[in-house]
Amino acid sequence: xxxxxxxxxxxxxxxxxxxxxxxxxxxxxxxxxxxxxxxxxxxxxxxxxxxxxxxxxxxxxxxxxxxxxxxxxxxxxxxxxxxxxxxxxxxxxxxxxxxxxxxxxxxxxxxxxxxxxxxxxxxxxxxxxxxxxxxxxxxxxxxxxxxxxxxxxxxxxxxxxxxxxxxxxxxxxxxxxxxxxxxxxxxxxxxxxxxxxxxxxxxxxxxxxxxxxxxxxxxxxxxxxxxxxxxxxxxxxxxxxxxxxxxxxxxxxxxxxxxxxxx
Amino acid sequence: xxxxxxxxxxxxxxxxxxxxxxxxxxxxxxxxxxxxxxxxxxxxxxxxxxxxxxxxxxxxxxxxxxxxxxxxxxxxxxxxxxxxxxxxxxxxxxxxxxxxxxxxxxxxxxxxxxxxxxxxxxxxxxxxxxxxxxxxxxxxxxxxxxxxxxxxxxxxxxxxxxxxxxxxxxxxxxxxxxxxxxxxxxxxxxxxxxxxxxxxxxxxxxxxxxxxxxxxxxxxxxxxxxxxxxxxxxxxxxxxxxxxxxxxxxxxxxxxxxxxxxxxxxxxxxxx
Numbered sequence: 001x002x003x004x005x006x007x008x009x010x011x012x013x014x015x016x017x018x019x020x021x022x023x024x025x026x027x028x029x030x031x032x033x034x035x036x037x038x039x040x041x042x043x044x045x046x047x048x049x050x051x052x053x054x055x056x057x058x059x060x061x062x063x064x065x066x067x068x069x070x071x072x073x074x075x076x077x078x079x080x081x082x083x084x085x086x087x088x089x090x091x092x093x094x095x096x097x098x099x100x101x102x103x104x105x106x107x108x109x110x111x112x113x114x115x116x117x118x119x120x121x122x123x124x125x126x127x128x129x130x131x132x133x134x135x136x137x138x139x140x141x142x143x144x145x146x147x148x149x150x151x152x153x154x155x156x157x158x159x160x161x162x163x164x165x166x167x168x169x170x171x172x173x174x175x176x177x178x179x180x181x182x183x184x185x186x187x188x189x190x191x192x193x194x195x196x197x198x199x200x201x202x203x204x205x206x207x208x209x210x211x212x213x214x215x216x217x218x219x220x221x222x223x224x225x226x227x228x229x230x231x232x233x234x235x236x237x238x239x240x241x242x243x244x245x246x247x248x249x250x251x252x253x254x255x256x257x258x259x260x261x262x263x
Numbered sequence: 264x265x266x267x268x269x270x271x272x273x274x275x276x277x278x279x280x281x282x283x284x285x286x287x288x289x290x291x292x293x294x295x296x297x298x299x300x301x302x303x304x305x306x307x308x309x310x311x312x313x314x315x316x317x318x319x320x321x322x323x324x325x326x327x328x329x330x331x332x333x334x335x336x337x338x339x340x341x342x343x344x345x346x347x348x349x350x351x352x353x354x355x356x357x358x359x360x361x362x363x364x365x366x367x368x369x370x371x372x373x374x375x376x377x378x379x380x381x382x383x384x385x386x387x388x389x390x391x392x393x394x395x396x397x398x399x400x401x402x403x404x405x406x407x408x409x410x411x412x413x414x415x416x417x418x419x420x421x422x423x424x425x426x427x428x429x430x431x432x433x434x435x436x437x438x439x440x441x442x443x444x445x446x447x448x449x450x451x452x453x454x455x456x457x458x459x460x461x462x463x464x465x466x467x468x469x470x471x472x473x474x475x476x477x478x479x480x481x482x483x484x485x486x487x488x489x490x491x492x493x494x495x496x497x498x499x500x501x502x503x504x505x506x507x508x509x510x511x512x513x514x515x516x517x518x519x520x521x522x523x524x525x526x527x528x529x530x531x532x533x534x535x
Contacts, residue, residue, distance in 0.1 A: 055434045077436030087428045091449045091526045103445065104435045139526060155431075165434070 003066075004033035004195050005163065010053055010063035011220075012046075023049040024060070025220035031212075033162070036189055036196045038206035040252060041216030042260045047199040050221065051167050054197065055079045067163065076163065077105055080156030080194075084168040086148035088140035094151050095136040098123045101159040108159055126154045129191075130184045146177035150184065157188060166198040170205065179237055182208050186234060203249045204240050207231075215252060217259045225255050316496035325500030335485040336504050342398050342470040342481060343512070346405025347463055354410045354462070355455070358417025362451065363443050368418070379411045384472055391477040401473035401481060408469035409462035416458035420451025453527035456520035463512045471505065482508075 007029045014020035023046040031037050039047055052058040054065055056072040065072040080101070088097045102108040102119055112119055127136055130150040140148050149169060156164060170178045182205060189196060189209075200206050206213050207229055215225040227248065231239055239245055298318045304310070305317040312320055325332060357375075361368045383404055390400035424446055432442050474483030486501035 052430070055430075057430055057433055075433045075436055077434075079434045081431050081434045083427050083431075085425075085427055087425060087431055089428075089446065089449070091452075091524075100445065101435050104432065104437045104441055141526070159435070 001033035001068075003030045004035075004068060005029070005031040005054060005197070006066040007050075007054060008063055008066070010050075010060040010065065012049055012053060012058065013061045022220040024053065025222050026063070027216070027222045028063075029214055029223055031195055031197060033195050034193045035212065036198070036210050037212045037214060038198045038200055038210035039214045039216060040200060040203060040206050040256065041221060042218045042256050043201065045216045045218050045259075046221030047216060048167055050216075051081075051165050051197070051199060055081065055163075055165055078161050079163045079165055080159065080161035081165045082149075082152045082156040082167070082169040084171040086140070086145075086152035088148055088151060088155070090140055093137050093139055094127065094132065094143065095120070095123055097140065097151055098127060098154045098158050100155060105159045123154070123158055126158060127151070129188065130154055130181075146173050146181065149173060149177075149181065153181075153185065153188070157192070157194070160192065160194075162194055164194045164196045166196065166200075168200055169198075171201060178202075178205070183237070185209060190234060203252045204245070206252070207245050207248050208235055208237070208240050213252065215255045215259070218262065224259060227252065313493055313495045316499055320496040321499045321503065324494070324496035325503065328497055328500065331485065332482075332500065332504055335480060335482045335501075336508060338398070338480045339401075339467075339470055339474065339482040339505075340508060342401045342474070343405050343463075343466050346402040346470060347409055347466040349402075349406045350410035350413055350462055350466060351459075353406070354413025354458075355417055357410075358414045358451070358455075359421060359443060359448070361414065362418035362421030363439070363447060368422075375411070375414070383408050383469060384476070387473050387476045390473070396477050396479060398478065398480070401470040401478055401483075404473040405466040405469040409466035412458045412461045412465070413455065416454040417451045420454035421447040424450055453520075453524040456516070456524050459516040459520065460513055463516050464509055467505075467509050467512060 007027065010024055010027045011022070012024040013022045027046075027050065029037075029039075029050075039050060041047055049058065053060050054067070054072070056065070056075045059073070067076060068078070088094075089100070092100070099112075099119065102112050102123075108119065124133075124136060127133060127150075130153065132147060132150055132154070135143060135147060135151075140151065143151065149172075153166075153169060156166070170181050173181065186209060198206070198209060210229055213227045213229060214223050215227070216222065217224045229248065231245065240249075302318050305315060310317075316324075357371075361371060361375075386407065387400055387404055390403050394400050394403070421443065424442075428446060429442065432446060437445070470481065471483035474481035475487050478484045482501050482505055486498045486505075489495075489497040489501060
């Protein structure tokens with residue numbers, strides 16, 4: 001579907017009386033269904049705010065968002081979210097954490113009791129896919145940071161959301177774990193083809209994972225450029241060191257430096 | 264190579280003070296030592312029994328009067344338990360309400376804080392006017408003293424849920440009640456169980472205060488009667504029983520806390 005996510009001329013000012021920080025100004029972004037886009041920009045440019053506006057957690061001050069043909073006026077229930085912080089519930093095992101969305105999102109919530117075994121198999125399969133086999137019954141605090149993040153991504157995917165919003169989910173990890181998770185992410189995306197919006201600081205990450213990259217200006221954030229990544233799928237990590245990707249990273253970096261100077 | 268190595272050390276013997284069994288009996292040893300020193304002071308300085316009775320005299324008096332002591336201790340225990348039970352119910356419900364709604368918080372919290380600052384001893388005579396001498400004022404006093412720590416802790420646990428976690432759930436379309444049930448309440452449980460340890464001890468204080476001011480039973484009343492008859496060893500025996508009950512209740516609350524919220528106290532457990 002064309003323009004599955006259509007964010008048009010969105011401005012957002014924090015604070016109720018209109019004198020708060022202007023986080024977004026006239027930001028426009030269109031994402032097709034099944035597409036993987038990345039949003040990059042200087043720090044503090046309102047990337048996280050953009051996530052909240054698209055998922056309906058914050059109403060925009062001006063402009064609006066249309067997802068799947070409907071104007072967003074409340075939190076969307078078709079979204080899966082993952083953040084830089086894995087935000088797992090420490091009193092639940094990894095498996096129970098991954099299954100949390102199933103207890104809330106319909107039609108799964110009303111079926112969960114009867115078809116628990118089926119859903120549990122699904123959750124276990126997903127955990128196996130990201131390399132967490134054998135850790136289903138461990139508690140989050142018994143896992144390493146990278147493992148927690150994998151579980152958090154599984155939680156974002158378990159209810160098969162048509163829109164996946166990722167807010168720097170690999171940001172706090174070391175480089176090797178991060179690259180491993182890029183591969184896992186690509187595999188998940190190729191297998192299920194959700195629409196993904198990934199907010200990131202890491203330009204190589206954006207080039208490796210995304211079909212299209214949006215570049216944001218410094219606060220107040222708006223889209224200043226857009227690049228399509230012409231790399232075949234499935235991609236290998238080595239591709240990010242080839243001239244095409246290196247050139248693209250360089251170009252993105254120039255855009256962001258320019259945006260920072262302009263601010 | 265051998266010359267750069269230091270002198271070979273004999274394998275160090277494990278220190279006696281690190282021994283687990285020793286750690287376990289240590290509190291009992293301390294208590295025994297206190298009694299021993301107490302006994303020696305009373306005997307060597309010839310302190311009169313009506314000033315400070317010796318531990319042996321206290322235990323003798325306690326043994327002699329064990330029937331009445333047990334009956335009154337049981338009465339106090341029941342009073343405390345009933346007051347404490349209501350405190351848990353009220354504290355949980357109000358804690359959830361205050362913690363999850365800023366409207367209720369803004370409206371009720373100042374009044375509750377104001378109420379909590381009233382010394383409860385001053386309330387007991389009023390309760391006696393309303394309900395007469397007996398166990399009802401004691402139950403209410405126990406309740407009044409113990410609900411506040413529970414309420415504040417539960418409210419804190421619920422109000423401090425990480426915003427990102429709330430976003431995860433809200434983005435799934437979770438209702439307010441679902442967020443409280445799935446995240447707020449479990450998250451507040453360590454706070455709740457920690458508050459029980461405080462609450463049970465103050466509930467105990469509450470019922471004993473009320474029994475001392477106006478009741479004809481309970482360990483508080485028992486001590487009052489004993490000291491008015493100058494049976495000081497017996498009054499001290501009541502005091503010791505009170506202390507033992509307080510420690511026992513604290514220990515029970517602590518045990519339940521560890522059992523219920525082990526995930527929040529993972530220091531002792533083995534990490535992966």
